[in-house]
Amino acid sequence: MLDDGFHVFDTTLRDGAQREGINLTVADKLAIARLLDEFGVGFIEGGWPGANPKDTEFFQRARDELELRHARLTAFGSTRRAGVRAAEDPQVAALRDCGAPVVTLVAKSDSRHVELALRTTPDENLEMIADTVSHLRENGQRVFLDCEHFFDGYRHDPDYALEVVRTATAAGADVVVLCDTNGGMLPADITRVVTEVREATDARLGIHAQDDTGCAVANTLAAVDAGATHVQCTANGYGERVGNADLFSVTAALVLKRGRDLLPEGSLREMTRVSQAIAEIVNIAPATHQPYVGISAFAHKAGLHASAIKVDPDLYQHTDPALVGNDMRMLVSDMAGRASIELKAKELGVDLGGDRGLLGRVADRVKAMELNGYSFEAADASLELLLREELGEPVRFFEVESWRTIAEHRADGIAVTEATVKLHVKGERVIATAEGNGPVNALDRALRSAMEDVYPALAEVELSDYKVRILEGTSGTDAITRVLIGSTDGRGGWTTVGVGENVIQASWTALEQAITYGLLRQGYAQG
């Protein structure tokens, strides 16, 4: 177990799951808990036992299946109902009996919410807090108290909000968490209120910040600067509405910018992997521009930057990307010179041997192609294929003889799209036809169908994105078309680009490269 003097408290499994589009199974929750534990958070809030069958099952299975090395499992629940004893409230009993050593209780701290939403008296609310905290403490559980709407409540009625903090502390709550439930606060508000609450009470304080103003990370850090020693976060900032404070941005700031020793040895370097693995489990595409862990977080585009980066990378990055398990990436664009091509080739694992003539040729070819509408900054796979070709090692798995695609909307209202390809694969001529939901989809299916016997692992490669952009010309569909195709094989993704006057021809180029690069990744011998 890590030092208890400062808590990183993760609520991905409870509050994070409130994000629109997230729907976790019990197995998902267990898998995420293992990743969070490995990363090194102090507490993992698993859900609300008793509130729904899934969360109840999670706590049951967690007893047998979840071996935590760093974190303590925490159950979430509410203070008792008005007018009953905590010992007799079934919701409190579920928390008491769930097996979690720690319980986070949510309580009202805004007197308007006590009256309008809870429909009880301010005094009874205080009783509910004291009674429930005491009951769980007597059961040997540690209790954290989440003060819902604390900052709004404090603005409206500071005396009552402070009374909630004092009541919880007196009853034995270990931490009182000030929640910006509606997420409307700015850092200056947080600093002022946390400071005042610290001065007015002797409670240990925590912070829970929603991101509705885009300041959740900053609000969390402001609370820490003002004396909070417990921070609630969610992986990748998942949460209701805009989301919560992002676990990774908060811990990176505390470790790298504030020098706090929060995480197990070596864990920070796993941050990018853990972030992406959790994104995979919740089935939300990783945010490309997420601080520290996004694929663009250390990507440089301006040519000016590239030459300076060769002198000293720290001139143009705020931290070493390796520290958080990420990589610097150079975006090769028409501003690119030799320096960016060299850095890029190294990144792609292609050895150009410092050959200045070759570098110059590649840079010239990239510039010429970009002038004609290509864009390699998002198309690493196409660039790698180009680099290998310039090195005299072109990648070829099949030869194309011809292809044709037909899209039709018949008079009877039926729409059909089909494609036929004629290829030479490992010396054999193959003809295949497939239907699709558009010309490119039909071509993609026909291409796979033609090659699946020879390259069965092609089944793992799939197209994940398709973008078409018309580049300015004199008139719309006469202009040059740029097609970007995103592909994935479950272990990673790559992007290819095709350009041409004919959108299907451009799509075909990107498609042919997408499949070629996929086969290269699968390790097939060329034919």
Add this chain to the structure above:
Amino acid sequence: MLDDGFHVFDTTLRDGAQREGINLTVADKLAIARLLDEFGVGFIEGGWPGANPKDTEFFQRARDELELRHARLTAFGSTRRAGVRAAEDPQVAALRDCGAPVVTLVAKSDSRHVELALRTTPDENLEMIADTVSHLRENGQRVFLDCEHFFDGYRHDPDYALEVVRTATAAGADVVVLCDTNGGMLPADITRVVTEVREATDARLGIHAQDDTGCAVANTLAAVDAGATHVQCTANGYGERVGNADLFSVTAALVLKRGRDLLPEGSLREMTRVSQAIAEIVNIAPATHQPYVGISAFAHKAGLHASAIKVDPDLYQHTDPALVGNDMRMLVSDMAGRASIELKAKELGVDLGGDRGLLGRVADRVKAMELNGYSFEAADASLELLLREELGEPVRFFEVESWRTIAEHRADGIAVTEATVKLHVKGERVIATAEGNGPVNALDRALRSAMEDVYPALAEVELSDYKVRILEGTSGTDAITRVLIGSTDGRGGWTTVGVGENVIQASWTALEQAITYGLLRQGYAQG
């Protein structure tokens, strides 16, 4: 023009364009500039004239084509090279002669960068600043100075960083902008440094924050609290690496949380629309969880919230979403309420006669269609056709019997694309076939060819843009395609939208509407 005492300075077109995946045409830049001006920013940084042909063309076309109501156009560039006079530096000449009334000059303020990247002496760097600022001031231009890497530089060598600020101010720079170029700062750092610079100089200060710690919005607000009166932002936070401070989050915080009177009357309510329209132009899916303007920003999932919201919505929202043109969402997924439909109809010149039943029907239909992937934000023409249909005045110039398109790459290397359409025009059945550089282009040509005798003015209508985006499926794994087609007739432009599983079918829908709307504009009687 708005009050000059506090600047909102937008750099979407310059720094925002550094975002990975953004590649703007001159027409895109002009369209974004119009939206930013309408929103009410004080300054629009258009690019770097002379640095590349696109930016040079932008400033040329802006003189004739860009009528700004609120904003002043700003050119970006660098201080002169070492060892030449500003008057003789062609890069400075391009700034001087570009026609923009304001120039933002980037200068080094970190002595390490002066030596390692610029490869000159600290004194010469100060000379370069003084000389370039004076030269442009003598030309009657207003000058803002961007101090690149100011915060890193100030940490390393505060005296030199301050000397840069004083030199620029003495030479006539109106604002000295402190840039967190590498984005590594936290709000507390910004507060301290801005306060110290204010005390040590008499410069008017601005802030430019990159989002690498996830704190760009908070850092910007921290600088304002510490006395900065010029804030640099980009629409939707687009920018290099993680991005820049988001224009919309920053202005919403300043207006709604700090009570500043920054924007033209009624403009804040257009925020969500403007944000989404810009996302459409740059062809990046709007960020669903963006503060204030994201489709999830006021979406409530927790059942607990729903009942409280029925009592009083303000219990569970930090601000009224209508103030920023967004909507609370509970059950339906939509952006359009009656009010926005009514405003939009008025803008399109369609009189709905304040008919609440009709407004409700249109809002419901728009909601249902947006749920299925339509987006009317950038497709005014499609919305107008829909409004006219709901008014009982559908627009029809032709009836479609069937269409077919074939794209082929033959074994002899020749690529051919052709299309055939069968229509009924003014009672006559017409069949026409045409070739094109892609299926949609061929369909477009066949469609025109079938109608040119009856509607000769169709020759003036042409397609100017074609955008395809794959949307995640609403049900199952089937992806849905959204196509946006831009059209022009020399007097103005319009956009139509088509959605469907089949990209050609979706394109056809948008194409049919594009031509229909064009004929409507030409004043033809329907048949």
